[in-house]
Amino acid sequence: MTRSESVDVRKKVGAGADGAPAEDGDDLAVPVAHGRGVVRRFRSNRSAVVGVVLLLLIIVVTAAAPLIAPYGPAQVDISDRLSGPTPGHWLGTDTLGRDTLSRLMYGGRVSLAAGGLAVLIATVIGLPLGLVSGYFGGVVDWFLDRAADVLMSFPAIVLTIAIIAAVGPGLTTAMVSLGIVYAPRMFRVVRGSTLEVRREVYIEASTSIGSPSLLILRKRVLPNIMPAALVQLSFLLASALLAEVTISLLGLGALPPTASWGSMLGQAFQEMRSQPWLAVYPGIAIAIATLCFNLVGDGLRDAFGREQRKA
Template sequence: MTDTLTSRPVTAPGLRRFARRFRANRLALGALIVLVVLVVGAAAAPWIVPYEPDAIDVMNRLSGSTPAHWLGTDSLGRDTFSRLLVAGRVSLFAAAIAVAIAVVVGVPFGLLAGYCGGWVDWLLGRAADVLMTFPAIILAIAIIAATGPGLTNAMIALGIVYSPRLFRVVRSATLAVRAETYVEASVSIGTPASGIIARRVLPNILSPLLVQVSLMLAAALLAEAALSLLGLGVVPPTPSWGNLLGRGFTEIRSTPLLVVWPGLAIAVATLSFNLVGDGLRDSLGRETRKGD
């Protein structure tokens, strides 16, 4: 028998209500605009930077702000503005890939645990609990210590670190949806579990999932910066906001602005991700239903 029950997709009126509520949140809307500017600037960095980010000019090392170098230069005479833009490209990409890995790992297992329950839920839940007993940054450092420093290893480590947290969110939301009448009706008429998960469960847990992903992007950005600051993330000469911050500390007495610019970029991006997450949390929630 085919499943003729009506699912609860995202509807046009629901999307309009969401957009109206999100626009009304000026902080979240402003943060979204800032993120768009950061992402577009980072994506276009290779074409808009005034200097090659690795071009050395020792005659102009540690210069302050000048018409030629808007944000000054570092200890090797490299243009800080150019390196900051390219570093944003690396840091934002690293955070996005780390969260994508967490989604790929955490979401399927969370759906499986929440929908199947029983020993499957117990086994996956205990595995997630074991990973969550370790502080996130310590676990990431341990993974990188075993695999070696570098952008790829840092992204994989952060993805593994954040997947249990995403697993818990998805599992909890799936348990709530699993108890809904329309899911029980689909089960009673013999709809395959894969079809129920794809057509009934997943669309109805998108709200908490999107909120968690936006907040996790901020956490991943901070974690990547911390790892790069410690020399365990992006390996120089490739710039990232984290290793620019670390290199700036070595010259903080003579040129403190070398610390200010990457620190400000990290703070603005992290705050923007958090504000967008708060805006999504306040605006989403009922858009997967046909009405309020």
């Protein structure tokens, strides 16, 4: 960049959107994606909209389980065990006579909350480390990148089970372990996006006028890597839900009498030959929720991606 170009860029950086000088300390961001355009393109994606609607419906139903569920999740009636659909039990009962519909509602709360906890931990760890690694580079970047390589070389479920074996079973322990295992995946996406943003002219201009690194990261880099982070977050939610189901299915996650979709599948396998329908309902719920997360992720990727190509 020549001296005249540097001065010109510095003038643009020091000015607001209307050409007026920016206020002291106001380091305006140059967002990659414009909100209205992204929302418009996302709404035009019918599959993504259907995914959002179904996902919101699942969240509302599971969150309102204490109000709308006909029975408690641990309410036992041995005299009515393994019954098919009846007026009193629309989806039948399990091996202990517990209402399948009620446990499906309560189980959804546990499974979705557990998956959300794992993704939250992965984001809290991976996002700031990815920003620091991609922006500053050097020894810190090399060390964090190698650590991510080591963690990602193991299958996520296998590494999670190994951590659970060392700490002890339990849903919270399992999801914290899964969050740690998923952190490198968020780290990689954020680091790669930060490396791209760091090469932009406005980052060089902000550095040349002496803007603090933390301010540049917060106001210029972070808004521009958020599209990629949001897309990765939606896909991680789908993966975390399936991981919770797998861990609970193995008896290392939700412990009795807590209901979750994974534990319901594990209990249904014991009666698979005589009552296969016990596994159908939680299986359908898991498939729909996972599909919705993936549809939303695809919609976000398409909406943000088109905006980035135009930027």
